[in-house]
Amino acid sequence: xxxxxxxxxxxxxxxxxxxxSVAFLQKLKDAxxxxxxxxxxxxxxxxxxxxxxxxxxxxxxxxxxxxxxx
Numbered sequence: 001x002x003x004x005x006x007x008x009x010x011x012x013x014x015x016x017x018x019x020x021s022v023a024f025l026q027k028l029k030d031a032x033x034x035x036x037x038x039x040x041x042x043x044x045x046x047x048x049x050x051x052x053x054x055x056x057x058x059x060x061x062x063x064x065x066x067x068x069x070x
Contacts, residue, residue: 002068009069011040014053020044 004010013032017024025042033039054062 001066003070011038012043013040014043014045014050016045016047016050 002010002012013028015028028042029039053066054064056063
């Protein structure tokens with residue numbers, strides 16, 4: 001979660017999936033919109049890149065939520 005230029009919160013979700021189609025992306029956005037009433041940015045990542053972020057050697061525990069708001 002970060003703050004954008006106009007001061008509102010932006011949500012970026014990074015996922016790894018075998019199905020990176022536009023239809024799957026739309027299903028995800030619809031699910032978030034229905035449950036959270038928010039449309040996040042969704043970014044497809046490689047599994048290796050996500051592993052580096054989640055299991056950071058500096059942290060003892062896995063990191064699943066990153067808050068970059070001020």
